Structure formats: C-alpha cells, structure tokens
Amino acid sequence: MTIRSLDTDPTALTLTIVADFPVPVHRLWDAYVDPRQLEAFWGPPTWPATFTRHGFRPGGRSEYLMTGPDGEQTFGYWQFNSVDPPHGFEVLDGFAHADGTANDQLPTVRTVYAFEESTLGSLVTATSHFSSAQEMEQLMAMQMVEGLREALGQLDGVVTDESTYSASHIAQLQYLTDTVIRISRVIRAPIDKVWAAHHTPELVRQWMLGPDGWVMTTCDVAQQVGESYRYEWETVEGTDRFGFTGELLAFEAPYHFITTERLLGVEGASTTNEVNLAEVSQGTLVTTVIEYPTTELRDVVIDTGMVSGMEDSYSRLESNIVAF
Incomplete structure (x- = not known):
C-alpha cells in the first residue's frame, strides 16, 4: 500500500486520503462489504473492531464496537447514504452508545469512498466532510489521521493475503458478544436468485433441509412485515418432527430481512435473526446475525450442530440454484 496524498x-x-493497493478494485470492495474482513482493518491494532451489524446498502446501517487492551469499549455506526458497487459509497460516520443509538454529544462525519483502477492495481480515495471547524479540530485531536493511516495499513494486509478468506464459501461462525453470533457464507450465485431462494416456498422446500435425510413438511413464508412464518421438518421415515415459528420484523428486497424465531412447543423468549445479502465478486455474501436472550441458550443451540446444518443447506442451495 502506498499513500499518495493526505490533505x-x-x-x-x-x-x-488517497492510497494505492496492488489488487483489483473488486478485492478492495469486498474487504469493505464483508464484515469479517472489515473488522480486520477498521480498528487500530490495539483497539480491534467488531461489527455487530453491517447493512451495506443504500439506507442501511452498520454498528460496531472497538475493544481496548484493558477491555474498555467504544461504539460507532455508519449510516449509508449511497452505495454504487464497486465504485464507491457514502456514509455518515458517528459515535454511538452501547445500545447502538447515535451519541449526539460527539461529531458526525460524512465520508465518501471512491474506488478506481490504478497503475498499481486499485486506488481508494476517502474524503471526510466535517460540519464545522470546531468539530474538525476536535476529531483531529482525537488522532483521526493516525487512525486512518493505521486502517489503510491493515487493509493492505487483508487484501493481499489470499489465504485469509480462502474458506469464505463455508459457513463460518463468529462470536460477536456474549449473546450475539454471526454466520457468514458466500453463495456463488446472483443476489436476486439467493433472495428468491429464501422467500419463495417451493424453493425454500428444496434446500433448507439441514443434513441429508430430512424433508420440509410445512413452509409458510412471511412476505410482509408483521406476518408470521412457520417451518417444520421431519425425517424421511416420518419421525423426529420439529419446527420454528416467528414474526417478520423487517423486509427490504433483495438485501435485508429480520425475524424472530422460537422453537415450536417451547415457551420462552425468542431469538432475533437479522439476515443481510450483499453482492461480492464471487457471488452473494449471506450474513446471519442471531441475538439470543441468554448465553446459555446460545450455547445449547450451537451445540445441536446448527452451523453444520446451515452449511449443508447452503451447499444444497448453491448446487441447485441454477435450476431455481
């Protein structure tokens, strides 16, 4: 990475700030779209970032925290004004409280990112716009320039290490907080097909089956906010029936939906599942962020083999999506 200018x-x-990277534009773009890669460079080395939400779409919102060497935490957010793959995006970059709401006592910056080809590979230009001279001085005093230098230096390591995300096509589990996890998977297919596969009953029945040997007996898909869904499965022998139900809380095709989820026949609090779809160079990145009411329930669910079951389903989806 070479910083051409910082003005x-x-x-x-x-x-x-303008910097060159020895990789194609799409490789830089993917690093910002994929929260796993974004976390590897956005926070300073001693304050790594965790993105608990990453809505990389027009009108979307990302929320992150940075954890210091002594466990102290600071919080921030991005509000996306525009997204133009793979040429650029614009965000409002601000500080936040622990619950993700904006901290209006600290400055907010409008930052425009532009990506283009260069003689070395690709060029990123990041232009931050401040609301006042006072806020500009305040953020400079908070070492904003040093932070940008460190982020770009770490970004260089992310985009040039081909092995780092070579397994990105396998469902990957990450623990974000004590009660929040993220499962990420790249599906080698266009985003519209992946979206349709999640919301068309006859398609859902073909792939959302977990390990081999199961069939989906009930597939009631919610299509509008406020509607309920109900999914049930049983073995091919007709035994071990189970299912889930919940409510659709948000729905923005083809990028984003949020549901609650509760195991049928089990009383108690439900989980909240936020699914984001984003276009990357090799297909569609699907990230599912699940918030559990307790750490204990989180561990019980994961120990059932949930992630391997999701991988079986995603693999089946990817194998059959051409026919969808």
Whole structure:
C-alpha cells in the first residue's frame, strides 16, 4: 500500500486520503462489504473492531464496537447514504452508545469512498466532510489521521493475503458478544436468485433441509412485515418432527430481512435473526446475525450442530440454484 496524498483543507472542512493497493478494485470492495474482513482493518491494532451489524446498502446501517487492551469499549455506526458497487459509497460516520443509538454529544462525519483502477492495481480515495471547524479540530485531536493511516495499513494486509478468506464459501461462525453470533457464507450465485431462494416456498422446500435425510413438511413464508412464518421438518421415515415459528420484523428486497424465531412447543423468549445479502465478486455474501436472550441458550443451540446444518443447506442451495 502506498499513500499518495493526505490533505486537510480547513476552508472546505475536508480531510482527503488517497492510497494505492496492488489488487483489483473488486478485492478492495469486498474487504469493505464483508464484515469479517472489515473488522480486520477498521480498528487500530490495539483497539480491534467488531461489527455487530453491517447493512451495506443504500439506507442501511452498520454498528460496531472497538475493544481496548484493558477491555474498555467504544461504539460507532455508519449510516449509508449511497452505495454504487464497486465504485464507491457514502456514509455518515458517528459515535454511538452501547445500545447502538447515535451519541449526539460527539461529531458526525460524512465520508465518501471512491474506488478506481490504478497503475498499481486499485486506488481508494476517502474524503471526510466535517460540519464545522470546531468539530474538525476536535476529531483531529482525537488522532483521526493516525487512525486512518493505521486502517489503510491493515487493509493492505487483508487484501493481499489470499489465504485469509480462502474458506469464505463455508459457513463460518463468529462470536460477536456474549449473546450475539454471526454466520457468514458466500453463495456463488446472483443476489436476486439467493433472495428468491429464501422467500419463495417451493424453493425454500428444496434446500433448507439441514443434513441429508430430512424433508420440509410445512413452509409458510412471511412476505410482509408483521406476518408470521412457520417451518417444520421431519425425517424421511416420518419421525423426529420439529419446527420454528416467528414474526417478520423487517423486509427490504433483495438485501435485508429480520425475524424472530422460537422453537415450536417451547415457551420462552425468542431469538432475533437479522439476515443481510450483499453482492461480492464471487457471488452473494449471506450474513446471519442471531441475538439470543441468554448465553446459555446460545450455547445449547450451537451445540445441536446448527452451523453444520446451515452449511449443508447452503451447499444444497448453491448446487441447485441454477435450476431455481
């Protein structure tokens, strides 16, 4: 990585940094789209970042925390104003409280990212726009420039290490907090087909089966916010029937949906499942963030083999999606 320029303009209230990377534009773009890769460079080395939400789409929102060497935490968010794959995006970058709400006592910056081909491979230009000279001075005093330098330096290591995400096509589990996990999987297919496979009953029945030997007996898909869904499965022998139900809380085709989820026949609090679909160079990245009411329930569910079952389903989806 080579930083071509780093300019502050107190009159225009901007900070602009331009850097070259020896990789194609799509490789840089993927690093910002994929929260696993974004976490590897966004926080300073001693304050690594965790993105508990990453809505990389127009109008979407990302929320993250950074954890210091002594366990202290700070919180931030991105509110996406625009997204133009793979050429650029614009966000409002602000500080947040622990619950993800904006901390209006600290400055918010509008940052525009632009990606283009260069003689070395690709070029990223990040231009931060400040609301006032006072806020610009405040953020400079908080070592904003040093933070950007460190982030770009770590980004270089992410995009040039081909082995780091070579297994990105296998469902990957990550623990984000004591009660929140993320499962990520790249599906080698266009986003519209992956979205349809999640929301068309006759397609859902073909792939959302977990390990071999199961059939889906009930597939009532919620299509509008406020509607309930119900999924049930049993073995091919007709035994061990189980299922889930819940409510559709958010729905934005073809990028985003949120549901609650509760095991049929079991009383108690439900989980909240947020699914984001994003276009990456090798297909569609599907990230599912699940929030459990307790750490104990989280562990019980994971110990059932949930992630391997999801991988079996995703593998089946990827194998058959051409026919969908």
